Amino acid sequence: MKYPFQEVESKWQKFWEGKKIYKTDLSKTDKKLYCLVMFIYPSAAKMHIGHWYNYGPTDSYARFKKLQGFNVFEPIGYDAFGLPAENYAIKTGVHPQDSTLKNIADIKEMVKRMGGMYDWDSELMTCTPDYYKWNQWLFLQLYKKGLAYRKNAPVNWCPSCQTVLAREQVLSDGGCERCNTTVEQKNLTQWFFKITDYADELLDGLNKIDWPEKTKLMQTNWIGKSIGTEVEFSVEGYDEKIRVFTTRPDTLFGVTYVVFAPEKEIVQKITKPEFKADVDKYIESIKSLTEIDRTSATKEKTGVSTGAYVINPINGERVPIWIADYVLATYGTGMVMAVPGHDERDFEFAKKFGLPIRKVILQPNTKVEDELKEAYTEIGTMINSGKYNGLRSDLGIEKISKDLEAEGVGRNTINYRLRDWLISRQRYWGTPIPIIHCQRCGEVPVPEDQLPVVLPYNVNFKPDGGSPLASNEEFVNVKCHMCGSEARRDADTMDTFVDSSWYYLRYLNPKFTDGMFDTNLANNWTPVDIYVGGAEHAVMHLLYARFIHKFLRDIGLVNSDEPFAKLVHQGTITSQGAKMSKSKGNVVDPNSFIESYGSDVFRMYLMFMGPYELGGDWSDKGIVGVDRFVQRTYALFNAHKNDAKENPSKEKYGLNDFNEVEKSVYRKVNQTLEKVRTEIEHFRFNTGVAALMELLNELKSLEECRKDLQTYALERFAVMISPLAPHLGEECWNLLGNEKSLFENPLCFDVDQNALSVDNVTIVVQINGKVRSRIDMQVNSSDVDVKRTVFADEKVKLYTDGKQLLKEIYVPNKIYNIVVK
RNA sequence: GCCGAAGUGGCGGAAUUGGUAGACGCGCUGGACUCAAAAUCCAGUCUGGCUUAAACCAGGUGCCGGUUCGAGUCCGGCCUUCGGUACCA
Numbered sequence: 001m002k003y004p005f006q007e008v009e010s011k012w013q014k015f016w017e018g019k020k021i022y023k024t025d026l027s028k029t030d031k032k033l034y035c036l037v038m039f040i041y042p043s044a045a046k047m048h049i050g051h052w053y054n055y056g057p058t059d060s061y062a063r064f065k066k067l068q069g070f071n072v073f074e075p076i077g078y079d080a081f082g083l084p085a086e087n088y089a090i091k092t093g094v095h096p097q098d099s100t101l102k103n104i105a106d107i108k109e110m111v112k113r114m115g116g117m118y119d120w121d122s123e124l125m126t127c128t129p130d131y132y133k134w135n136q137w138l139f140l141q142l143y144k145k146g147l148a149y150r151k152n153a154p155v156n157w158c159p160s161c162q163t164v165l166a167r168e169q170v171l172s173d174g175g176c177e178r179c180n181t182t183v184e185q186k187n188l189t190q191w192f193f194k195i196t197d198y199a200d201e202l203l204d205g206l207n208k209i210d211w212p213e214k215t216k217l218m219q220t221n222w223i224g225k226s227i228g229t230e231v232e233f234s235v236e237g238y239d240e241k242i243r244v245f246t247t248r249p250d251t252l253f254g255v256t257y258v259v260f261a262p263e264k265e266i267v268q269k270i271t272k273p274e275f276k277a278d279v280d281k282y283i284e285s286i287k288s289l290t291e292i293d294r295t296s297a298t299k300e301k302t303g304v305s306t307g308a309y310v311i312n313p314i315n316g317e318r319v320p321i322w323i324a325d326y327v328l329a330t331y332g333t334g335m336v337m338a339v340p341g342h343d344e345r346d347f348e349f350a351k352k353f354g355l356p357i358r359k360v361i362l363q364p365n366t367k368v369e370d371e372l373k374e375a376y377t378e379i380g381t382m383i384n385s386g387k388y389n390g391l392r393s394d395l396g397i398e399k400i401s402k403d404l405e406a407e408g409v410g411r412n413t414i415n416y417r418l419r420d421w422l423i424s425r426q427r428y429w430g431t432p433i434p435i436i437h438c439q440r441c442g443e444v445p446v447p448e449d450q451l452p453v454v455l456p457y458n459v460n461f462k463p464d465g466g467s468p469l470a471s472n473e474e475f476v477n478v479k480c481h482m483c484g485s486e487a488r489r490d491a492d493t494m495d496t497f498v499d500s501s502w503y504y505l506r507y508l509n510p511k512f513t514d515g516m517f518d519t520n521l522a523n524n525w526t527p528v529d530i531y532v533g534g535a536e537h538a539v540m541h542l543l544y545a546r547f548i549h550k551f552l553r554d555i556g557l558v559n560s561d562e563p564f565a566k567l568v569h570q571g572t573i574t575s576q577g578a579k580m581s582k583s584k585g586n587v588v589d590p591n592s593f594i595e596s597y598g599s600d601v602f603r604m605y606l607m608f609m610g611p612y613e614l615g616g617d618w619s620d621k622g623i624v625g626v627d628r629f630v631q632r633t634y635a636l637f638n639a640h641k642n643d644a645k646e647n648p649s650k651e652k653y654g655l656n657d658f659n660e661v662e663k664s665v666y667r668k669v670n671q672t673l674e675k676v677r678t679e680i681e682h683f684r685f686n687t688g689v690a691a692l693m694e695l696l697n698e699l700k701s702l703e704e705c706r707k708d709l710q711t712y713a714l715e716r717f718a719v720m721i722s723p724l725a726p727h728l729g730e731e732c733w734n735l736l737g738n739e740k741s742l743f744e745n746p747l748c749f750d751v752d753q754n755a756l757s758v759d760n761v762t763i764v765v766q767i768n769g770k771v772r773s774r775i776d777m778q779v780n781s782s783d784v785d786v787k788r789t790v791f792a793d794e795k796v797k798l799y800t801d802g803k804q805l806l807k808e809i810y811v812p813n814k815i816y817n818i819v820v821k
Numbered sequence: 822g823c824c825g826a827a828g829u830g831g832c833g834g835a836a837u838u839g840g841u842a843g844a845c846g847c848g849c850u851g852g853a854c855u856c857a858a859a860a861u862c863c864a865g866u867c868u869g870g871c872u873u874a875a876a877c878c879a880g881g882u883g884c885c886g887g888u889u890c891g892a893g894u895c896c897g898g899c900c901u902u903c904g905g906u907a908c909c910a
Binding site: 002172213222224226248326327328330338343415417536539608609610611616621622624629687689690692693697762764767768770808809811814819 | 822824825826827832833834835840841844845846847848860861889890891904905906907908909910
């Protein structure tokens with residue numbers, strides 16, 4: 001009889017739902033385990049393969065932990081605000097709220113069909129006022145502490161999405177993270193969250209969390225902490241002093257010019273009249289360049305002289321001021337000292353414009369008079385550096401830095417690459433920013449008791465350059481809370497990454513009305529024990545959430561430093577070598593597989609495909625293998641109906657109770673218990689499934705075993721397979737005659753360590769490193785016995801007779817290596 | 822350019838601290854069942870050599886070299902692919 005997956009799956013789904021087996025009692029914190037998967041972005045009505053790959057295995061992990069007796073909390077929800085819904089609305093006229101709610105309903109049905117053990121009482125969606133109210137409240141707390149502020153700055157503008165983007169949301173090729181359109185630079189007044197205040201802590205905290213090294217490294221690089229010195233130069237002919245940031249004060253004697261970012265205001269002031277025309281022309285010319293062109297490291301360097309000079313504080317030398325676009329206005333002071341001898345960029349620039357190159361660091365094993373063919377950027381001996389000559393340059397860094405500080409012309413400084421998080425968006429489908437702009441009072445926060453600022457349903461969300469909310473008079477026009485005069489609401493909405501920065505806290509009680517979330521529960525249940533999601537969030541969501549968590553801790557709402565104790569990235573499933581996308585037409589629809597094989601088979605196949613962290617290219621070639629495995633499993637249990645009732649097994653047996661076949665089965669069952677446990681524990685589902693397949697193969701000899709051992713084996717098999725194929729597992733368990741559901745009464749069998757021991761081992765005999773023979777010995781035979789047996793072996797004799805014995809290495813129970821000449 | 826990960830049969834992929842390379846599955850080949858097919862079951866399946874066959878021998882984990890009794894695993898130098906990053910001073 002074929003496994004009737006439709007019937008079985010819906011039966012157990014109804015059972016679980018009816019018994020509320022998914023429900024977690026959060027008041028019990030003993031053996032608590034918060035297993036979280038990144039919530040769903042409901043931009044389409046269907047769950048695609050990527051969702052299944054993310055949620056299925058994670059749910060299996062959660063179920064496995066539940067069977068082990070953990071009090072598992074596994075919630076799910078919807079990251080419901082965002083651009084795709086709004087773009088869809090622009091195209092079709094369907095309101096984002098309507099399409100989103102519809103999508104969520106469809107997705108929810110699919111998630112249930114998958115057999116996820118989600119706590120539906122904790123379900124949340126970010127687009128409801130009772131959720132986003134707390135985004136606004138969070139904003140106000142940040143605002144109070146000066147961590148939410150508005151400034152005019154050059155920002156990334158996506159002309160297609162018609163909104164600004166945070167820097168994290170611009171791809172490395174300059175494209176928009178959502179739509180790939182090349183972003184433009186614009187000077188706009190925008191809202192920022194001051195994540196940079198937490199830069200150091202975000203860096204240090206990485207040491208305390210169990211995350212993939214690669215992800216931590218990405219965050220480290222993104223934060224880009226750089227320790228250096230700010231050196232003050234005076235501008236010749238002006239009272240003005242300028243400061244440059246350098247990590248190499250040891251090369252200060254090698255400065256032959258300085259470079260300002262062209263957009264620095266001071267450029268206008270210090271440029272000599274006869275250079276003005278060229279300078280203006282240059283500034284104009286770079287305006288037409290895109291950010292990518294401008295910052296491309298492969299682009300040839302350009303720049304012009306201003307005709308002005310600064311004085312080098314270390315030696316009083318006069319060096320020219322140039323402007324060049326390779327100096328970024330937004331990093332450090334926007335001005336750098338140029339040391340062409342020891343900096344690649346400066347070298348290239350100096351070569352091109354004929355500026356002097358001075359060697360001040362001597363490369364070991366080279367001569368002072370050797371010409372520099374390229375910039376030497378490593379440590380060496382200081383030369384041409386006055387009283388510092390002969391000093392090792394890394395020591396020179398400290399020494400000069402100290403001396404500059406003593407002279408009052410320098411100080412130690414730390415710079416970060418990290419910028420503040422730009423959170424305002426000129427779009428409709430998001431959280432309104434709780435600020436009003438009063439003609440008299442200026443920026444006024446909406447009082448907390450007036451939250452939420454509700455997102456109006458009726459707006460013109462067509463993109464015409466401005467924020468859609470701005471055209472909704474009813475929304476925008478308000479009286480100032482301070483003075484009562486006419487005011488306008490801020491018409492921007494928040495980046496949806498604000499929503500996802502704290503949702504894991506809200507899950508604990510999404511109906512909580514006394515605050516953002518229940519602090520008691522949060523203190524007991526966070527940090528999240530295991531968090532699973534895509535690596536593409538490494539420097540976006542995963543950085544933002546850490547920042548917000550630390551802020552919430554600082555205002556006393558949580559007591560932990562980090563939101564996610566352990567992080568696992570699932571790999572990406574591609575299709576024909578490319579990311580699945582509608583535009584490429586390579587999207588694989590999981591539904592057809594669910595319909596022909598059922599969700600257990602599909603889930604298990606996704607796990608069996610390969611290492612979870614690796615993902616891979618989709619192919620359905622092997623799914624029949626998993627299906628066969630399921631069919632054989634079902635057939636086996638069907639042939640053993642009520643075995644557990646009729647022939648109950650003991651908890652444990654002695655190996656002496658068995659004949660050889662029984663011993664072998666008993667051992668294999670226990671080896672598999674051990675194997676499956678460690679594999680699932682480490683998210684190595686592929687080898688976990690393989691171990692169960694091996695066991696099933698071994699169980700071919702089950703009929704030759706005594707009846708109670710059959711029960712012993714089958715019960716354990718059912719329990720092991722149930723996290724991976726939950727419906728099948730329950731069904732098998734039930735077929736054996738067990739009355740209580742596995743997930744209703746979690747159960748986990750211990751490994752009989754005695755069964756893991758073996759009587760006999762095969763010892764491989766190598767001669768000069770080549771395998772020449774194998775001998776079977778009793779386990780832990782004495783070295784003498786092993787040696788005697790080895791040398792009695794015909795093949796060994798063949799290779800050793802008449803040869804000189806040089807060496808013997810015996811690795812007990814494994815290998816016997818003989819070296820002969 | 823820099824940083825990181827990975828290269829193993831026809832395919833997806835296994836291989837504790839260096840210790841029998843190719844688990845498990847797909848595919849393929851042969852057989853059983855069948856009037857026949859599908860499904861299922863059984864056997865075989867890294868490559869080459871020699872064999873009716875088995876046994877045996879040689880080679881083999883991207884390439885070149887090294888360490889070691891022994892290397893997919895460690896070290897040095899390359900090549901390729903995929904992620905991240907892009908003049909951050």
